[in-house]
Amino acid sequence: MQHAFITGAAGFIGSSLTDRLLADGASVTGWDNFSTGQERFLEGALQHPRFRLVRGDNLDLPALTAAMKGADFVFHLAANADIKDGWQHPRKDLEQNTIATFNVLEAMRANGVKRIAFSSTGSVYGEALVSPDKPTPETDLFPIQTSLYGASKTAGEGLLGAYAEGGQIDEAYIFRFVSILGERYTHGHVFDFYQQLLEHPDRLRVLGDGTQRKSYLYVQDCLDAMLHVTRAHTARDAKHHTQIYHLGTPEFVQVNDSIGHICATLGVKPKLEYTGGNRGWIGDNPFIFLDTKKIQATGWKPKLTIAQGIVQTLRWLEANRWVYEARH
Amino acid sequence: MQHAFITGAAGFIGSSLTDRLLADGASVTGWDNFSTGQERFLEGALQHPRFRLVRGDNLDLPALTAAMKGADFVFHLAANADIKDGWQHPRKDLEQNTIATFNVLEAMRANGVKRIAFSSTGSVYGEALVSPDKPTPETDLFPIQTSLYGASKTAGEGLLGAYAEGGQIDEAYIFRFVSILGERYTHGHVFDFYQQLLEHPDRLRVLGDGTQRKSYLYVQDCLDAMLHVTRAHTARDAKHHTQIYHLGTPEFVQVNDSIGHICATLGVKPKLEYTGGNRGWIGDNPFIFLDTKKIQATGWKPKLTIAQGIVQTLRWLEANRWVYEARH
Numbered sequence: 001m002q003h004a005f006i007t008g009a010a011g012f013i014g015s016s017l018t019d020r021l022l023a024d025g026a027s028v029t030g031w032d033n034f035s036t037g038q039e040r041f042l043e044g045a046l047q048h049p050r051f052r053l054v055r056g057d058n059l060d061l062p063a064l065t066a067a068m069k070g071a072d073f074v075f076h077l078a079a080n081a082d083i084k085d086g087w088q089h090p091r092k093d094l095e096q097n098t099i100a101t102f103n104v105l106e107a108m109r110a111n112g113v114k115r116i117a118f119s120s121t122g123s124v125y126g127e128a129l130v131s132p133d134k135p136t137p138e139t140d141l142f143p144i145q146t147s148l149y150g151a152s153k154t155a156g157e158g159l160l161g162a163y164a165e166g167g168q169i170d171e172a173y174i175f176r177f178v179s180i181l182g183e184r185y186t187h188g189h190v191f192d193f194y195q196q197l198l199e200h201p202d203r204l205r206v207l208g209d210g211t212q213r214k215s216y217l218y219v220q221d222c223l224d225a226m227l228h229v230t231r232a233h234t235a236r237d238a239k240h241h242t243q244i245y246h247l248g249t250p251e252f253v254q255v256n257d258s259i260g261h262i263c264a265t266l267g268v269k270p271k272l273e274y275t276g277g278n279r280g281w282i283g284d285n286p287f288i289f290l291d292t293k294k295i296q297a298t299g300w301k302p303k304l305t306i307a308q309g310i311v312q313t314l315r316w317l318e319a320n321r322w323v324y325e326a327r328h
Numbered sequence: 329m330q331h332a333f334i335t336g337a338a339g340f341i342g343s344s345l346t347d348r349l350l351a352d353g354a355s356v357t358g359w360d361n362f363s364t365g366q367e368r369f370l371e372g373a374l375q376h377p378r379f380r381l382v383r384g385d386n387l388d389l390p391a392l393t394a395a396m397k398g399a400d401f402v403f404h405l406a407a408n409a410d411i412k413d414g415w416q417h418p419r420k421d422l423e424q425n426t427i428a429t430f431n432v433l434e435a436m437r438a439n440g441v442k443r444i445a446f447s448s449t450g451s452v453y454g455e456a457l458v459s460p461d462k463p464t465p466e467t468d469l470f471p472i473q474t475s476l477y478g479a480s481k482t483a484g485e486g487l488l489g490a491y492a493e494g495g496q497i498d499e500a501y502i503f504r505f506v507s508i509l510g511e512r513y514t515h516g517h518v519f520d521f522y523q524q525l526l527e528h529p530d531r532l533r534v535l536g537d538g539t540q541r542k543s544y545l546y547v548q549d550c551l552d553a554m555l556h557v558t559r560a561h562t563a564r565d566a567k568h569h570t571q572i573y574h575l576g577t578p579e580f581v582q583v584n585d586s587i588g589h590i591c592a593t594l595g596v597k598p599k600l601e602y603t604g605g606n607r608g609w610i611g612d613n614p615f616i617f618l619d620t621k622k623i624q625a626t627g628w629k630p631k632l633t634i635a636q637g638i639v640q641t642l643r644w645l646e647a648n649r650w651v652y653e654a655r656h
Binding site for chain 2: 086087090091094098099102106124125126127138139140141142143144145146147148150151152154155157158159161162165166167168239240242244282283
């Protein structure tokens with residue numbers, strides 16, 4: 001790609017991708033409404049002659065269409081990722097995930113941009129797994145949705161498929177992420193646990209009973225995977241011009257294991273206070289473990305284990321405590 | 329149910345359901361924006377003391393919420409069902425199917441209505457079938473969407489699941505329909521073919537090559553099935569409080585077979601002009617055949633075959649040619 005358009009460019013993954021693409025020689029237009037994005041994440045990019053930042057919201061289709069002009073690839077990463085509190089603002093997932101994705105596709109159509117990568121999620125599987133204790137393949141059974149977030153991402157995926165089959169785009173890449181960790185991480189359990197332990201190193205409140213099993217991927221491994229397959233044009237001749245890939249590590253950890261890594265890294269021994277139940281919140285999936293054979297078959301593999309990713313994340317949070325202030 | 333709220337109450341299926349429920353002793357509030365609904369379909373209902381008609385659009389959430397007051401069950405049947413021409417107005421599926429379903433669920437939440445039946449479609453499977461030549465089960469593989477219509481209905485299904493799992497509703501019924509036939513049918517291939525044969529009985533233009541295999545269900549059989557399972561509260565204790573049922577006949581016909589039934593019934597022998605290709609339109613699925621074992625296991629079965637349904641439909645169209653005028 002020559003000129004990438006990145007929605008959510010000031011976010012955790014978006015800003016990391018921006019830096020990578022600039023380093024690789026591409027031009028980047030970053031688009032963000034700064035609802036959760038951090039301008040500090042773009043400090044380096046903003047010095048770069050091939051970077052342009054446009055502030056705007058995906059619900060503003062005319063502005064989005066204008067900003068996208070000249071791009072030849074869209075990374076659509078902007079989303080409401082506040083999964084836990086979906087019921088406090090149910091319209092947010094609809095607007096910022098479903099309608100936003102529709103607008104991105106319409107802006108692409110207006111600009112003749114034919115390639116898109118979309119950040120989806122393992123949450124699209126709800127809980128309806130083929131094999132409850134085995135990794136979930138991309139071709140798992142058609143699930144019943146169990147969260148507003150999962151439903152909104154499923155809706156976004158559906159739109160990509162329809163646009164690709166309808167000849168509106170040539171290559172649609174749907175990446176179903178596990179939780180992503182690493183530098184600029186500002187959301188999720190390591191973030192929350194570290195915050196708690198800064199405030200009171202002697203105790204830690206844990207949603208659920210700590211037995212939830214989840215998988216994580218280091219952000220640079222995630223970017224490697226996305227760039228690897230999009231550069232190989234794997235969706236060009238795929239059925240429906242659409243490729244779905246799981247991005248994760250071939251391992252999972254219990255929340256309790258993760259707490260162990262965090263406490264060992266920080267050298268603390270808090271008293272654990274569980275809220276109870278095998279789900280952290282309504283619609284939480286107690287077991288997320290995506291089969292990553294398909295993406296690994298392309299030649300990609302993750303460089304960091306989950307434990308290494310957690311340590312890397314903590315090191316960054318320790319050096320960047322400003323992100324806790326910036327969020328409030 | 330005591331008081332049903334029906335979206336799309338002036339439509340083909342909605343008006344037929346209205347009459348059934350009134351005859352069964354329920355109160356009915358009918359809601360329709362009359363974009364395709366026909367007031368003549370409600371002529372009988374409008375004479376009934378237990379029927380109330382409210383004109384309104386699902387995008388108008390305050391009006392929808394006000395109209396729903398007092399209902400204890402929602403049949404959400406309103407939709408943009410113009411599948412073929414989706415690309416002429418891609419926002420319509422998003423608005424009238426996805427956002428509309430969100431608004432219906434929000435209106436239910438505001439009114440404390442806890443039970444909903446939703447008309448979905450076999451189109452949610454796209455083309456990604458487990459067994460391309462066998463009937464598709466409700467638990468088929470997670471498909472790539474291939475049409476805006478299918479994507480928008482999938483999005484609607486996802487919202488129902490999330491609301492049910494989130495404790496916002498107690499019973500969610502998702503009915504994936506094949507094409508429905510019968511009295512008040514105003515949309516689809518029998519409608520189009522009959523219209524053509526009225527205008528020029530000597531020739532018939534057929535989208536695709538006529539080999540597309542589809543399944544159909546007679547509208548009264550469809551209503552029987554919906555009322556049968558909702559009255560048995562099958563979703564109340566189901567996983568995620570959600571039940572998905574295929575509604576169809578355990579048979580399919582080729583478009584060419586269907587043409588044979590139509591021509592035999594009407595006594596015409598038109599020259600067939602095929603547009604070619606094994607798809608009638610972009611995103612058309614050349615084989616729709618839903619496995620109906622699950623709904624049949626509840627004790628329901630269809631009374632009419634596909635061929636009988638086609639004949640019944642033609643008889644009604646012959647006696648109600650006004651519907652062709654009313655649509656234009």
